[in-house]
Amino acid sequence: MIRMENVVKRYNELIALDHFSFAAKEGEIIGLLGPNGCGKTTAINCMLSLLTFDKGEIEIFGQQVHPNNNAVKSRIGIVPQELAIFDKLNVYENIDFYCGLYVTDRKKRKALVEEAIEFVDLGKYRKFVPKKLSGGLKRRLNIACGIAHKPALLFMDEPTVAVDAQSRNFILEGIRKMKAQGTTIIYTTHYLEEAEQLCDRMVIMDSGRNIASGTVHELQNTISTQERIEVGFITEDQTIEAQLEELPHVVKVTKRNGNYLIHFEKQENNLPDLIKFMESRGMSYTELSSERSTLSDIFLELTGKELRD
Numbered sequence: 093m094i095r096m097e098n099v100v101k102r103y104n105e106l107i108a109l110d111h112f113s114f115a116a117k118e119g120e121i122i123g124l125l126g127p128n129g130c131g132k133t134t135a136i137n138c139m140l141s142l143l144t145f146d147k148g149e150i151e152i153f154g155q156q157v158h159p160n161n162n163a164v165k166s167r168i169g170i171v172p173q174e175l176a177i178f179d180k181l182n183v184y185e186n187i188d189f190y191c192g193l194y195v196t197d198r199k200k201r202k203a204l205v206e207e208a209i210e211f212v213d214l215g216k217y218r219k220f221v222p223k224k225l226s227g228g229l230k231r232r233l234n235i236a237c238g239i240a241h242k243p244a245l246l247f248m249d250e251p252t253v254a255v256d257a258q259s260r261n262f263i264l265e266g267i268r269k270m271k272a273q274g275t276t277i278i279y280t281t282h283y284l285e286e287a288e289q290l291c292d293r294m295v296i297m298d299s300g301r302n303i304a305s306g307t308v309h310e311l312q313n314t315i316s317t318q319e320r321i322e323v324g325f326i327t328e329d330q331t332i333e334a335q336l337e338e339l340p341h342v343v344k345v346t347k348r349n350g351n352y353l354i355h356f357e358k359q360e361n362n363l364p365d366l367i368k369f370m371e372s373r374g375m376s377y378t379e380l381s382s383e384r385s386t387l388s389d390i391f392l393e394l395t396g397k398e399l400r401d
């Protein structure tokens with residue numbers, strides 16, 4: 093669907109995209125993930141040829157995109173990061189305007205606008221102008237404007253920022269429905285949990301570069317810590333840390349809330365091995381819990397930086 097190869101985009105001295113490459117296949121939800129300023133929006137704007145770039149190649153549907161290539165543009169939907177809705181138009185008219193850029197047949201368009209209104213559940217608000225809508229409802233309108241013409245490829249740039257929990261879940265559910273209908277979706281976010289739940293594959297971005305990409309599982313396998321087990325002991329003993337480090341497959345031992353956090357390099361059998369080990373040494377524990385490494389661990393290990401929700 094998309095192929096982006098070694099794209100460089102500069103804003104004067106600042107390199108916003110630094111030999112950025114990326115590909116998306118039909119029907120998948122791809123997450124572009126990274127902190128604010130890492131280049132997500134710039135990457136999307138280059139793909140859409142809303143921005144020119146200094147170097148590299150971009151193809152969508154196997155063609156180079158030009159600003160005036162309407163055949164390609166009509167198959168693409170955009171839900172931009174900044175709301176792109178008209179204050180003077182009501183909900184229905186806003187959606188109708190965007191849909192009308194691609195669908196000229198009035199009867200067909202009416203049906204599509206109605207479907208989009210239903211999709212984002214704004215039926216009650218169809219006559220409302222944007223300033224009468226809450227932040228979450230405005231986001232939903234922004235989405236309806238991007239999807240009404242039923243694009244095969246949809247770009248959504250941080251659609252859940254500053255959205256209440258209810259609208260957020262609604263939006264995420266809608267994205268899953270669109271995927272089920274066969275839409276390919278490029279989704280940017282700096283919320284790791286959201287990406288983990290939603291995306292088939294992820295591209296981790298930092299300073300305009302593609303640091304790593306793959307499924308969560310593939311990304312997990314690229315880092316050394318696969319599982320962490322937290323243990324609390326009844327009595328504090330100076331030798332505990334050193335003893336735990338003797339266990340096979342331990343990467344390191346750290347402290348968390350007065351407990352020990354044992355980082356393991358593989359996932360299987362760590363817990364039973366640890367229990368046997370502690371029993372053999374007479375170490376009495378009060379608490380024991382295991383967790384798989386998360387996207388936030390992956391991000392930290394790959395970039396050396398924290399990326400918090």
Ligand SMILES: Nc1ncnc2c1ncn2[C@@H]1O[C@H](COP(=O)(O)OP(=O)(O)O)[C@@H](O)[C@H]1O
Nearest residue numbers: 103106108126127128129130131132133134135
């Ligand atoms: N029009 C612009 N002029 C100059 N710098 C820009 C412009 N747009 C974005 N940038 C810079 O480019 C970098 C990438 O920005 P952006 O793509 O918006 O990141 P993200 O969407 O990941 O938050 C940032 O450092 C940002 O400040």
Ligand SMILES: [Mg+2]
Nearest residue numbers: 132133173249
């Ligand atoms: Mg952005």
